[in-house]
Amino acid sequence: MDTNIVSALGGGSGIDTTKLVKDLVSLEKAPQQQRLDSKKEQLDAQISAYGTLKSSLSEFKNILAPLANNDTFNSRSVSFPETDVITPSSLAADAQTGTYQIEVESVAQAHSLASNTTYSDKDSGIGATGNLTIRLGTWTYDVSDNPVSFAENEKQTSLSIEVLAEDSLQDIADKINEQDSDVQASVLLVDGSYQLMMSAPSGAHNALEVSGDDPSLDVFAFNAANYANVTETQQGKDAKVQLNGLTVYRETNNIDDVITGLEFTLNKASPGEKFTFTVSEDKNTGEQAIRDFIEAYNTFFETAKSLTGVSKDAETNQTTRGDLATDGTAKSLIARIRSVITAAVPGVSDFNALTNVGIRTKLDGTLEIVDKDFSAAIKDNFEQVASLFAPQTSSTSSSVDVSIGSYASKTVPGTYSGSISTAPSKGSVIGDAAFAAFNTADTPAGDFSFSVTVDGTTSSSLTLSGDFTTAESLRAELQSLINNDDTLKEAKAFVDVIVAPGGELQLVSREYGSASKVSFDATGTDFATQTGLSTASASTSGVDVAGTINGEAAFGSGNVLLPKIDSDPYGLNLTVKEGASGAFSITYSRGLAGELTSLIDSFLSGSGIINTREENINKQLDGIVDDQENLDRKMTIYESRLTEQYLAMERIIASLQQTGDSLNGILDRLPFTASNN
Incomplete structure (x- = not known):
C-alpha cells in the first residue's frame, strides 16, 4: 500500500517557524511599543519646547535690563x-x-622740584642717611618767589622714608614711589649726570615741602628754612x-x-x-527702551503662544497643537507674566499701569502703542513714566535716605512706616580748657608727646611741634599728625579735629556707632597743659541708630538702620543722619521691569517651576527607558516560549514522519492478507 499514513493525517509541517515566531512577537509587541514611542516622542518634544521657552524668556529678560536701570530715563x-x-x-x-x-x-599745574646736586651714577650709594619727610600743602611766596610759609593740606597724606647710606638716587626715588601717596619721584639724566625730581598732584594746595632730619639730606630739602639746594621747576597752581x-x-x-x-x-x-x-x-533713550520692550514682549508672547496653543492653517483648515498645549505648568507661567503686564505696579501711586502711558493689550494678547497717548506721556510726564518701569525708593524724611541693598530681590514693594528712637552719633573727646596761644620752642625741654586711640586702634607716640598763634593752626596740626600716623592709617581710623563753641579742641571719629570712640592713651605734661587735652579729658562713645521699620524693631549699626530679617521691607538700607528723630515712611517699587525680571528669574532658577517640570519630564523619560527594557525582556521570553513550542512541534512531526515511513507497505506484509491483482 503506497498511502503515507502520516501524510494522510496531515503530518509534516513545512512551516518557516523562525519567521512565524518573529511575526507573532512583532504582532504582540507592536501596540505596546507604539504607546512607548508615542509617549517618548511627546516628552522629547516637551523638553525641546521648554528649551525654546527658556531661551525666549532669557532674551525677553535681557531687553528688560535697560528699563530696570534709572539711568535709562535720566539720559x-x-x-x-x-x-x-x-x-x-x-x-x-x-x-x-x-x-x-x-x-x-x-x-592747573603740579608743583615740581629738582635737586641741584647731580650724580654720575644713579645706582651707586650717595652716602645720605636719615628720615626724609614730604608733606603736601600750600606755599606762600615773597615778591621774589621764595617760599616763606607752608600750610599743610589736611586732606593729603604725608610720607616719610628712611634713607640708608648705601641707598642710590634710584633707591630713594623707588622708596618715595612705593609709599601710599600721590607724590612721584623720578631720576633724570641731564647733560650726562643724574638728578632727582619730585612732583606732586596738580593744584596750589598740593605743593611739596621736603625736610630731612640729617644734614646729608639737605640736597633734597625744600622748606621755609632751607630751599637753596633744589630748583622749583614749576609752582603748583589751580585751574x-x-x-x-x-x-x-x-x-x-x-x-x-x-x-x-x-x-x-x-x-x-x-x-x-x-x-x-x-x-x-534726552528722552529718546527711555522711549526707545520702552519700544524695544513692547517688541520683545510680543515676540516672546507669539513664541509662547505657538508652544502652548492650537493653530489652524488658513489654507488646509488643519489644526496643529503646540508641544506644550496640554502642559499646565507652561500655561500657568505665561498667565503669570500676562498678569504682571496688565496689573498695577506695586509701590507706584500715579501712572502705575501700562494703560496710563498709552500701551494697550490687543485681543490676541500682544501689546500695542497708542501713539497719541504715548507721545503725550513721554512729553509731559516723563518722570512718572520712569517710575512705572524702573525701581524707585523714597523717604518722607530728609534725615533718612533709603537705598536698595544686596538682598532686595526678596523685598516686597510697598510703603512702610518707620520711627527713629535714637539718632546715630560719633565718638569724641573734648579738651578741658579753651585754646591759648603757645610755641613749643619756648619750652625746649618740654614733653609735647601724646598717643591717641581711635575706634579701638592706638597710634604710635606722636609729638606736637610749632608756633600756634590761633586755634585753627593747632587744630590743623593735630589733625595732620593723627591722621598721618601709620598705625591709624592702616586701620582706617581717622578723626576730624574741630574747635568747639567754647574754644576747646575736640577730636571726633569719622565713624558712627558704638564702636566709635576717641580717647588719649598717653599725654606729655606740656602737651596736656597747653592743649587742654589729656587722658582725663571727657570722652564720649558713639551710639548706634535705633528705631522701628514696619512696626518691628530694626537692626542699627552706626548710622545704618536695617529692617528685620525676612520681613517685607528686608533688603532696603536706611542711612540716618545725626539728630534724626520721630516718624517717617519709605516707599519701594521694583517698577514693571523689576517685577518682570524678578518673576522670570524665579522661573529660570534651579528651584523654579521650569526646572521642576523638566525634572518631572526627565523622570518620565527614565520610566520609559525602564518600560522599554521590561517590554524587550518580556518579548524575549515570549519569543523563547514560542520557539520552544514550535521546536517541540517539529520534533513531534519528525517522530510521526519516522513512524509513517515504517508503516509504509505493512498491509502487504501482513499474513492472510490478499492482494489485488
Whole structure:
C-alpha cells in the first residue's frame, strides 16, 4: 500500500517557524511599543519646547535690563562747540541740565622740584642717611618767589622714608614711589649726570615741602628754612575758570564737580574766549527702551503662544497643537507674566499701569502703542513714566535716605512706616580748657608727646611741634599728625579735629556707632597743659541708630538702620543722619521691569517651576527607558516560549514522519492478507 499514513493525517509541517515566531512577537509587541514611542516622542518634544521657552524668556529678560536701570530715563545729551581749549570726556545719566558759558583763564599745574646736586651714577650709594619727610600743602611766596610759609593740606597724606647710606638716587626715588601717596619721584639724566625730581598732584594746595632730619639730606630739602639746594621747576597752581560769570578754582584740569554729571578736561588757558554749551534731557533713550520692550514682549508672547496653543492653517483648515498645549505648568507661567503686564505696579501711586502711558493689550494678547497717548506721556510726564518701569525708593524724611541693598530681590514693594528712637552719633573727646596761644620752642625741654586711640586702634607716640598763634593752626596740626600716623592709617581710623563753641579742641571719629570712640592713651605734661587735652579729658562713645521699620524693631549699626530679617521691607538700607528723630515712611517699587525680571528669574532658577517640570519630564523619560527594557525582556521570553513550542512541534512531526515511513507497505506484509491483482 503506497498511502503515507502520516501524510494522510496531515503530518509534516513545512512551516518557516523562525519567521512565524518573529511575526507573532512583532504582532504582540507592536501596540505596546507604539504607546512607548508615542509617549517618548511627546516628552522629547516637551523638553525641546521648554528649551525654546527658556531661551525666549532669557532674551525677553535681557531687553528688560535697560528699563530696570534709572539711568535709562535720566539720559542727557550735550551740544559742545569744537575747540581745543576744553574737551568733554563723559556725561552722566543724571547730569544737571542747563545752558552754560565757560572761560578758561588758567589751567592747573603740579608743583615740581629738582635737586641741584647731580650724580654720575644713579645706582651707586650717595652716602645720605636719615628720615626724609614730604608733606603736601600750600606755599606762600615773597615778591621774589621764595617760599616763606607752608600750610599743610589736611586732606593729603604725608610720607616719610628712611634713607640708608648705601641707598642710590634710584633707591630713594623707588622708596618715595612705593609709599601710599600721590607724590612721584623720578631720576633724570641731564647733560650726562643724574638728578632727582619730585612732583606732586596738580593744584596750589598740593605743593611739596621736603625736610630731612640729617644734614646729608639737605640736597633734597625744600622748606621755609632751607630751599637753596633744589630748583622749583614749576609752582603748583589751580585751574581757574569762569562759569556763567562765577569764578571757579579746581586743583586738577579734569573737572567733574562743577556741573553735576559733566566731566571735562581743560587743555589750555584761553582768557577772553568764551564757549557756550547746553546739557539737555534726552528722552529718546527711555522711549526707545520702552519700544524695544513692547517688541520683545510680543515676540516672546507669539513664541509662547505657538508652544502652548492650537493653530489652524488658513489654507488646509488643519489644526496643529503646540508641544506644550496640554502642559499646565507652561500655561500657568505665561498667565503669570500676562498678569504682571496688565496689573498695577506695586509701590507706584500715579501712572502705575501700562494703560496710563498709552500701551494697550490687543485681543490676541500682544501689546500695542497708542501713539497719541504715548507721545503725550513721554512729553509731559516723563518722570512718572520712569517710575512705572524702573525701581524707585523714597523717604518722607530728609534725615533718612533709603537705598536698595544686596538682598532686595526678596523685598516686597510697598510703603512702610518707620520711627527713629535714637539718632546715630560719633565718638569724641573734648579738651578741658579753651585754646591759648603757645610755641613749643619756648619750652625746649618740654614733653609735647601724646598717643591717641581711635575706634579701638592706638597710634604710635606722636609729638606736637610749632608756633600756634590761633586755634585753627593747632587744630590743623593735630589733625595732620593723627591722621598721618601709620598705625591709624592702616586701620582706617581717622578723626576730624574741630574747635568747639567754647574754644576747646575736640577730636571726633569719622565713624558712627558704638564702636566709635576717641580717647588719649598717653599725654606729655606740656602737651596736656597747653592743649587742654589729656587722658582725663571727657570722652564720649558713639551710639548706634535705633528705631522701628514696619512696626518691628530694626537692626542699627552706626548710622545704618536695617529692617528685620525676612520681613517685607528686608533688603532696603536706611542711612540716618545725626539728630534724626520721630516718624517717617519709605516707599519701594521694583517698577514693571523689576517685577518682570524678578518673576522670570524665579522661573529660570534651579528651584523654579521650569526646572521642576523638566525634572518631572526627565523622570518620565527614565520610566520609559525602564518600560522599554521590561517590554524587550518580556518579548524575549515570549519569543523563547514560542520557539520552544514550535521546536517541540517539529520534533513531534519528525517522530510521526519516522513512524509513517515504517508503516509504509505493512498491509502487504501482513499474513492472510490478499492482494489485488
